[in-house]
Amino acid sequence: MNKIVELKNISKIYRAGEVDVPALKDITVDINKGTFVSFIGPSGSGKTTLLNLIGALDTPTSGILKVDGAETGRLSTKKRAIFRGENIGFIFQDFNLISVLTVYENVEYPLLMVKETPREERVKIVNALLEKTGMLDQKAKYPSQLSGGQKQRVAVARALTTSPRIVLADEPTANLDHDTAFMVISLMKKMRDESGVTFIFSTHDPKIVGVVDIIHTLEDGIIMKSEEVTHG
Amino acid sequence: MGNLIKIAFRNLYRQKRRTLLTIAIISVGVIAVLLFSALSGAFKNMMVGQITDSMLGHMQIHRKGYVSSLDNLPLDKTIDAKQMKKMGEILDRIPRVEAYSKRILMGGMLSNYMETTNIKVAGINPKDESIVTPLLTSRIKKGEMLKKGEILLPELVTKGMNLKVGQSIVLIVNNVDGSVNGQNLKVAGIVESVVGPTGKYGYIHIDDAVTVLRMDKPEFSEIAIRLNKISSLDKVTRQISLEIVEMKNKEGEPIFEVHSWKELSPFYNIAKMIDLMSLFINILLVAIVLISILNVMIMAVYERIKEIGTLTAIGTLPGKIRTMFLMEGLFLGFFGSVAGSIIGIILIIATKFAHITIAFGRNENILIDPAIPFDQMALITLVSTIVAVLASLQPAIKASHMDPIEALRYS
Ligand SMILES: Nc1ncnc2c1ncn2[C@@H]1O[C@H](COP(=O)(O)OP(=O)(O)OP(=O)(O)O)[C@@H](O)[C@H]1O
Ligand SMILES: [Mg+2]
Numbered sequence: 279m280n281k282i283v284e285l286k287n288i289s290k291i292y293r294a295g296e297v298d299v300p301a302l303k304d305i306t307v308d309i310n311k312g313t314f315v316s317f318i319g320p321s322g323s324g325k326t327t328l329l330n331l332i333g334a335l336d337t338p339t340s341g342i343l344k345v346d347g348a349e350t351g352r353l354s355t356k357k358r359a360i361f362r363g364e365n366i367g368f369i370f371q372d373f374n375l376i377s378v379l380t381v382y383e384n385v386e387y388p389l390l391m392v393k394e395t396p397r398e399e400r401v402k403i404v405n406a407l408l409e410k411t412g413m414l415d416q417k418a419k420y421p422s423q424l425s426g427g428q429k430q431r432v433a434v435a436r437a438l439t440t441s442p443r444i445v446l447a448d449e450p451t452a453n454l455d456h457d458t459a460f461m462v463i464s465l466m467k468k469m470r471d472e473s474g475v476t477f478i479f480s481t482h483d484p485k486i487v488g489v490v491d492i493i494h495t496l497e498d499g500i501i502m503k504s505e506e507v508t509h510g
Numbered sequence: 511m512g513n514l515i516k517i518a519f520r521n522l523y524r525q526k527r528r529t530l531l532t533i534a535i536i537s538v539g540v541i542a543v544l545l546f547s548a549l550s551g552a553f554k555n556m557m558v559g560q561i562t563d564s565m566l567g568h569m570q571i572h573r574k575g576y577v578s579s580l581d582n583l584p585l586d587k588t589i590d591a592k593q594m595k596k597m598g599e600i601l602d603r604i605p606r607v608e609a610y611s612k613r614i615l616m617g618g619m620l621s622n623y624m625e626t627t628n629i630k631v632a633g634i635n636p637k638d639e640s641i642v643t644p645l646l647t648s649r650i651k652k653g654e655m656l657k658k659g660e661i662l663l664p665e666l667v668t669k670g671m672n673l674k675v676g677q678s679i680v681l682i683v684n685n686v687d688g689s690v691n692g693q694n695l696k697v698a699g700i701v702e703s704v705v706g707p708t709g710k711y712g713y714i715h716i717d718d719a720v721t722v723l724r725m726d727k728p729e730f731s732e733i734a735i736r737l738n739k740i741s742s743l744d745k746v747t748r749q750i751s752l753e754i755v756e757m758k759n760k761e762g763e764p765i766f767e768v769h770s771w772k773e774l775s776p777f778y779n780i781a782k783m784i785d786l787m788s789l790f791i792n793i794l795l796v797a798i799v800l801i802s803i804l805n806v807m808i809m810a811v812y813e814r815i816k817e818i819g820t821l822t823a824i825g826t827l828p829g830k831i832r833t834m835f836l837m838e839g840l841f842l843g844f845f846g847s848v849a850g851s852i853i854g855i856i857l858i859i860a861t862k863f864a865h866i867t868i869a870f871g872r873n874e875n876i877l878i879d880p881a882i883p884f885d886q887m888a889l890i891t892l893v894s895t896i897v898a899v900l901a902s903l904q905p906a907i908k909a910s911h912m913d914p915i916e917a918l919r920y921s
Binding site for chain 2: 330333336356359360361362364368370372374376377378379391392393440
């Protein structure tokens with residue numbers, strides 16, 4: 279299997295005033311294409327920091343970071359924005375849908391504003407994703423009219439519209455109850471199965487990791503263990 | 511772009527109350543500016559019209575130095591017949607000059623055989639003078655326009671001496687070499703005084719002026735000029751000035767000079783004050799738009815930090831985020847000034863129908879006729895919109911430069 283994410287001796291140090299806060303300490307890990315990967319660990323262990331690095335939102339303090347072959351840490355802010363638009367889909371803990379746009383328009387947004395796509399194609403892509411995420415009948419609603427689980431389903435659809443190489447989800451289920459959380463994770467898994475996109479998500483809830491391929495456990499900025507889960 | 515406009519619109523709609531409030535503030539500013547401009551403009555036009563049309567004319571030509579010694583009405587600083595002929599040719603050649611009136615000004619004594627009083631008199635050709643100062647006839651309160659052998663007397667003189675129309679008087683003047691001469695004249699009418707340099711003058715026929723001053727050939731004190739359109743005042747003043755400087759004395763210095771009403775009447779300063787106040791009100795409007803839009807846009811950015819972080823994270827380029835906020839500011843400024851313009855027009859039309867009159871000088875019930883300043887309205891809308899966009903610039907740039915990580919952490 280080929281690697282889509284490579285982290286070699288990655289460190290990330292935040293400067294908080296006078297003190298340095300080491301959030302990631304010499305992390306080396308690879309993620310293979312098409313896998314369904316989870317980072318778990320307690321609060322403050324560095325999950326968000328790691329995902330921000332993989333998502334080209336942030337740059338490492340030291341080490342080599344390659345995402346789909348590109349050393350995103352060396353790109354300018356603008357180049358990283360373009361890189362994200364082309365290669366990464368994001369799902370957020372707080373759903374982060376655009377409140378003034380309808381369900382349909384939220385999913386359509388990246389195709390209009392980030393990866394300009396002709397209208398016909400747009401309609402096809404958006405409707406197909408809404409269908410797959412089970413949100414087609416809600417497409418005229420605004421985010422405020424949806425439940426948490428529905429919002430996160432829309433967010434999953436939005437993350438996939440531009441056919442990204444990787445979808446990153448930082449604690450996508452933290453604001454959902456257990457059943458809904460499981461439903462969202464299953465949806466993500468289903469989307470992975472259908473599209474072959476690499477899904478990387480973080481959680482500190484060990485109960486919902488049953489469906490993942492690989493679990494990396496983070497603690498204090500270090501990967502304590504990595505286990506492959508055998509399904510069957 | 512279409513999508514950015516849509517998002518900007520929806521965001522404005524989301525904050526309905528705030529949006530309406532901002533639009534209302536800008537409208538009120540625009541209404542104030544429009545009303546002030548329309549009314550002050552109307553007042554200014556009325557005032558200028560009163561001054562130029564009742565005595566001054568739009569501009570005047572004199573021999574150099576005459577205006578500065580106007581109080582003495584010197585009879586040796588004149589335009590002689592030959593020079594007048596040349597001057598006439600120049601003025602006839604300029605199509606913007608509607609008419610001109612030659613005047614001989616003099617100071618003297620008025621006697622009704624019992625009492626005497628000082629008086630200043632302008633010798634005029636009634637036909638020319640009526641065209642150059644069309645309000646002169648309406649200033650005649652009793653009697654009518656003078657003919658040869660008659661005099662129009664200023665109100666104050668007739669009151670003091672209890673003179674009536676039709677009565678006979680003697681006008682006594684010093685001529686240029688100092689000898690005294692008098693002439694019998696009949697009172698043709700009583701003319702209302704107006705504020706300004708020659709506002710309390712009496713009028714006699716120019717031929718009588720020549721006779722009483724014992725001139726061999728007429729020599730004129732001034733030429734009052736009326737233009738077809740007062741808007742071309744500065745241009746024509748310059749043009750005439752350029753032409754008459756060619757008439758030089760033996761020392762090679764220009765003999766004559768031209769002054770527009772602005773230089774002759776103290777009211778020009780009032781007109782300038784009105785313009786200055788207009789300018790201040792306009793600056794105030796700019797400040798209102800600037801502050802209200804800046805305020806609203808800073809709030810808009812502040813309350814949408816997380817949303818901005820989301821848009822940036824999923825790859826929206828800074829330029830688009832900036833445009834999105836600039837659009838919001840643009841719409842606020844545009845709709846505010848358009849709403850203000852519409853209400854402004856309605857109010858201006860209402861004041862037209864309200865027939866607002868005022869008293870100016872000694873004239874009462876002068877109708878103020880506010881004009882709808884269309885080009886000014888377009889300019890106000892344009893400027894307000896541009897100012898609104900400029901005011902949004904700082905918040906918009908701030909939004910576009912936001913670090914997505916920080917923005918997403920914000921709660
Ligand atoms: N911008 C920042 N400035 C300073 N310190 C930071 C910053 N972001 C994170 N940290 C610190 O880095 C460490 C790792 O934080 P991170 O957010 O990656 O943890 P996490 O595993 O995502 O935690 P949680 O489960 O609470 O989201 C923490 O000690 C945190 O306080
Ligand atoms: Mg986190």
